[in-house]
Amino acid sequence: KSIMLAEWPVARTEDISDETEGTMSLIQGIVKGVRNIRSKMNIAAKEPIRVVISTSTEDEAAGITPYEKFMKDTAVINELEIGANLAKPESAAAEVIDTVQIFVPLSKVxxxxxxxxxxxxxxxxxxxxxxxxxxxxxxxxxxxxxxxxxxxxxxxxxxxxxxxxxxxxxxxxxx
The missing domain is CATH 1.10.287.380 (Valyl-tRNA synthetase, C-terminal domain)
Known part of the structure; x- marks a missing residue:
């Protein structure tokens, strides 16, 4: 049967999860936040950086931890620390996404x-x-x-x- 004659696909509502969509929106916001910091601080897009993500709760940290590899790959992060109420590292650029704080420690030079x-x-x-x-x-x-x-x-x-x-x-x- 040709695709031209096939019926239009219909979304399966049982596969839609508000929680997953919210988490993915947060992950996308974090990646965008890291990229914003790179842009503001003139850090090359391909230069691997260290990032600290401080969430407001342990549950929130646990919710984004499974996406660590995705964030590392899309935002070019070589070291990623995720946790609840983490302290801001010294000399770090910061960005806030919802209840999440993103810190990128900057080298002295x-x-x-x-x-x-x-x-x-x-x-x-x-x-x-x-x-x-x-x-x-x-x-x-x-x-x-x-x-x-x-x-x-x-x-x-x-x-x-x-x-x-x-x-x-x-x-x-x-x-």
Whole structure:
């Protein structure tokens, strides 16, 4: 019988499990969280890293432990520690997914390089923020410039302020 003539498949509702779907959603969130940390900290996607996953309960830890190999393979993790209420390692980047905390300990060299880079970025953003704020404080600019230009400068200042806050949070989290 040709697939073209076969009946459309029907899902078997007895195979659907809300618990399993919730667990898989959490696992996907953890993998995404590890990838977000990699991105924020400029860690190469193929570089194996150590990850600590701290859950709020032992049951939650037991629920995600069977997926350890999947997480290691998809997030390129060489060492994975899973447990309830684990302490944050020193100099670790962190991400929170639901009730789960993800920690990626950073090496001393990587921390120093990242701190230096973040401080340089922060100085640039603050200087640009000061210039933009100076323009907006100047009555000659706000009165003579077209309203569209003034609005764009205000939006730029707000975006810079958010970027500065993010950089400061990243500096705090790794220092």
């Amino acid at each position: 990587l921390v120093e390089v990242e701190v230096k880079k973040l401080k340089k970025q922060l100085a640039k953003k603050e200087a640009f923020f000061d210039r933009t704020s100076g323009k907006l404080r100047s009555p000659s600019f706000t009165e003579k410039a077209p309203p569209e230009v003034v609005r764009r400068e205000k939006e730029r200042r707000e975006a810079l302020l958010q970027e500065i806050e993010t950089i400061k949070k990243n500096l705090e989290s790794i220092s």
